[in-house]
Amino acid sequence: MSLRTGQLPASVPAHLPCLSLSTPAVAVVSEDDVYHSSNSTYRASNSPHKADQEALLGKLLDHSAPGLQRPEDRFNGTYIIFFSLGIGGLLPWNFFVTAKEYWAFKLRNCSSPASGKDPEDTDILNYFESYLAVASTIPSLLCLMANFLLINRVQVHVRVLASLTVSLIIFVVMIVLVKVDTSSWTRGFFSVTIVCMAIVSSSSTVFNSSVYGLTGSFPMRNAQALISGGAMGGTVSAVASLVDLAASSDVRDSALAFFLTAAVFLGLCVGLYLLLPRLEYARYYMRPVGPAHMFSGEEEPSQDTLGIPSVTPRSRVAHTPPLGPILKKTAGLGFCTIFLYLVTALIFPAISTNIQSMHKSHSPWTTKFFVPLTVFLLYNFADLCGRQITAWIQMPGPRSKVLPGLVLLRICFVPLFLLCNYQPRSHLTVVLFQSDIYPVLFTCLLGLSNGYLSTLVLIYGPKIVPRELAEATGVVMSFYMAVGLMLGSAFAALLEHFI
Numbered sequence: 001m002s003l004r005t006g007q008l009p010a011s012v013p014a015h016l017p018c019l020s021l022s023t024p025a026v027a028v029v030s031e032d033d034v035y036h037s038s039n040s041t042y043r044a045s046n047s048p049h050k051a052d053q054e055a056l057l058g059k060l061l062d063h064s065a066p067g068l069q070r071p072e073d074r075f076n077g078t079y080i081i082f083f084s085l086g087i088g089g090l091l092p093w094n095f096f097v098t099a100k101e102y103w104a105f106k107l108r109n110c111s112s113p114a115s116g117k118d119p120e121d122t123d124i125l126n127y128f129e130s131y132l133a134v135a136s137t138i139p140s141l142l143c144l145m146a147n148f149l150l151i152n153r154v155q156v157h158v159r160v161l162a163s164l165t166v167s168l169i170i171f172v173v174m175i176v177l178v179k180v181d182t183s184s185w186t187r188g189f190f191s192v193t194i195v196c197m198a199i200v201s202s203s204s205t206v207f208n209s210s211v212y213g214l215t216g217s218f219p220m221r222n223a224q225a226l227i228s229g230g231a232m233g234g235t236v237s238a239v240a241s242l243v244d245l246a247a248s249s250d251v252r253d254s255a256l257a258f259f260l261t262a263a264v265f266l267g268l269c270v271g272l273y274l275l276l277p278r279l280e281y282a283r284y285y286m287r288p289v290g291p292a293h294m295f296s297g298e299e300e301p302s303q304d305t306l307g308i309p310s311v312t313p314r315s316r317v318a319h320t321p322p323l324g325p326i327l328k329k330t331a332g333l334g335f336c337t338i339f340l341y342l343v344t345a346l347i348f349p350a351i352s353t354n355i356q357s358m359h360k361s362h363s364p365w366t367t368k369f370f371v372p373l374t375v376f377l378l379y380n381f382a383d384l385c386g387r388q389i390t391a392w393i394q395m396p397g398p399r400s401k402v403l404p405g406l407v408l409l410r411i412c413f414v415p416l417f418l419l420c421n422y423q424p425r426s427h428l429t430v431v432l433f434q435s436d437i438y439p440v441l442f443t444c445l446l447g448l449s450n451g452y453l454s455t456l457v458l459i460y461g462p463k464i465v466p467r468e469l470a471e472a473t474g475v476v477m478s479f480y481m482a483v484g485l486m487l488g489s490a491f492a493a494l495l496e497h498f499i
Contacts, residue, residue, distance in 0.1 A: 073281040079225045081272050081282075082215060086229020087236065088269035089208040092167050092200050093136060094237035095262045097349055098376050101245070102255035103128055106182055106189055124190055126424065127496060129350045133489035135194045136201035137345075140482040143202040147209050148475045152319050156210050156471070157273070163207035164270050170200050171263040178256045209478035211273075216462030216470025218285045221391065223459045228387040231451055234380030241372045321472035329465050330476060333398060333457045336407045337480035338487070340457070343410045344450045345488025347417050348379055350496060352446075355439045356423045374440050379447040386451025390459065398460040403453070410449055416442050418499065428499045454481075 073079060107124055124131075150159065174196060182189040208230075215223040240261060244254035276282050327334070352375045357366040396402040419432035420439045433439070461477040462470040 071280045071284050074279075077279050078218070078276070078282045079222060081276050081279075082211070082218075082222045082225040083229040083232070084272050085211050085269055086226040086231075087233040088164075088229075088265050088272075089204055089211065089226075089233070090230040091233040091237060091265055092171065092204055092262050094234045094380070095240075095258050096132065096136075096197055096200065097129070098237045098241045098372070099255050099258055100129075100353060100371065101251045102178075102258075103193070105251045106193075107186055124187075127493065128190075129353055130489065130493035130496060131194060132197055133345060133350060133485070134493060135197045137482060137486035137489050139198045139202040140205040141479065141486060143205045144209055144475060144479040144482055147206050148323075148472060148479070149320055151213070151321055151472050151475065156214055157277075159206055159210045160273055161270065163203040163210070164266055164273070166203040167200055167207070168263055168266045168270075170196050170203075171259050171266065175256065175259045175263065178252055178259065205478065205482065209475045210471075212458070212478060213462070213471030213474030214286070216474050217467055218282075220459050220463060223462070224387070224391050224455060227455045227458055228384065228391070231380060231384035231387045235377070235384050238372065238376035238380045241376060242369065245368055245372060321469055323476075326465060326469060326473050326476050330461050330473060330480075332404065333461050333464075333477070334480040336404055336457045337454070337461075337477060338484040339404075339407050340410065340450065340454050341481050341484030342488040342491070343413060344446065344454075345485045346492045346495070347413055347446060347488075348443075349375065350489070350492035351414075351417050351422065352379070352439070352443060354422050354424075354496075355417065355420045357436050358421055358434055359436070370436075374436070375443060378440060378443045382444045382447030383451035386448040386453075387455040389452055390455040394456060394459075396456075398457075398464060403456070406449070407453060410446075410453075413442060413446050422499060425499045 104125060107128065147159065177189070177192070212223065212226060215226050237258070240258060241254075244257050277286060353371055355371075355375070357370045359366050396406075416433075417439070418428060419430065420442070421431050421434070422428075458477055458481075462473045465473045
């Protein structure tokens with residue numbers, strides 16, 4: 001499928017028929033066979049990808065409100081803001097995950113020569129990434145459910161600003177704990193860390209799903225900017241980790257720089273989000289639309305569905321968006337999202353961070369830089385490249401059978417990583433790939449495929465439903481993602497005990 005993102009036309013033919021949520025057919029009329037949606041332009045063709053074009057055109061066309069002209073995104077200001085918000089949305093989680101050396105330092109009893117010899121301490125140290133991943137995904141699911149219920153009750157700017165503030169407070173707490181000697185209460189520090197991770201993950205989930213839902217009313221390139229920004233956040237954290245490891249001999253100083261950077265960037269995100277409605281381009285797409293209405297199979301949406309303000313009877317307004325039509329429309333993309341993130345979370349970071357270099361020397365490469373470079377930096381950079389490619393290429397389409405096929409094919413990464421030099425291993429003794437180049441190659445392919453395919457399914461989701469359901473669909477797509485991450489984290493914790 002070929003998509004061209006560009007400036008929207010000044011108007012859409014008024015004779016365009018309305019669509020019902022329960023009707024899969026798409027009615028499009030244009031004098032020159034060019035289809036217009038609120039995010040892209042599709043030129044008609046007799047190619048086999050026409051069904052994919054129609055799938056995206058299932059989103060009702062965005063009519064210009066009377067007296068409003070479609071402004072341009074001057075200097076790409078809105079694109080840059082969404083890209084920056086994407087960085088800020090995932091930067092806290094990435095900083096938590098990449099500070100592996102700091103957590104290992106804090107979770108061993110520094111005042112005792114026998115540090116880490118206690119079986120419980122050993123369990124905490126060996127499986128800390130899995131515990132961290134589980135603590136981040138389960139609260140995320142609950143927060144996504146709450147966010148879906150609050151869409152029509154709490155304004156989006158309240159949810160966004162509140163979640164950013166909570167994340168900022170947690171990072172201030174982590175900054176204070178960096179300088180606190182926790183050697184006498186290692187298990188207590190572990191509990192505090194898990195709780196902080198759960199809170200940060202919850203607030204980040206509310207922030208990401210709210211902003212992602214907001215981009216559903218914008219052209220597709222803005223959703224792509226937000227998702228690519230998330231990958232950039234991971235890349236920034238990985239680069240920061242390497243710089244800190246190289247420049248600082250004290251892991252506490254390195255962690256302090258990490259958490260300070262995250263706190264500063266969260267503050268920057270607050271300022272950028274407050275700036276967003278001041279831009280004419282953003283203000284146009286953020287204009288109010290009617291709340292989601294409940295439709296029966298025979299009813300047709302009113303003019304309000306097309307983004308044109310109208311007076312709606314209070315009895316017709318749904319305080320909670322209709323979940324059934326959204327689930328029906330996004331079922332295929334939802335499966336792809338869940339399986340994509342299940343495979344990714346199964347491997348990264350729990351399995352991939354425990355792959356050690358085959359070289360037995362005590363050089364900085366094997367002892368200090370192998371995991372930060374070959375796991376975090378390469379994965380996040382490959383993930384960023386995959387997401388950025390979707391700015392120019394969007395294939396396969398949302399209804400293509402190739403898309404779920406590519407998603408299912410990624411399960412092959414699991415045995416490939418396990419057959420590298422994963423340590424410790426008790427039951428699986430075979431190390432088939434006895435070279436450091438293999439985990440490097442597999443990590444790049446894992447990140448590239450995750451970035452490209454996940455961005456496709458996430459930008460497709462809010463575009464196959466009417467505009468007033470775009471934000472709710474964004475939350476549902478985020479829910480699919482959280483389910484995949486939770487399942488992947490749970491399976492990773494189980495798998496580690498059988499290796």
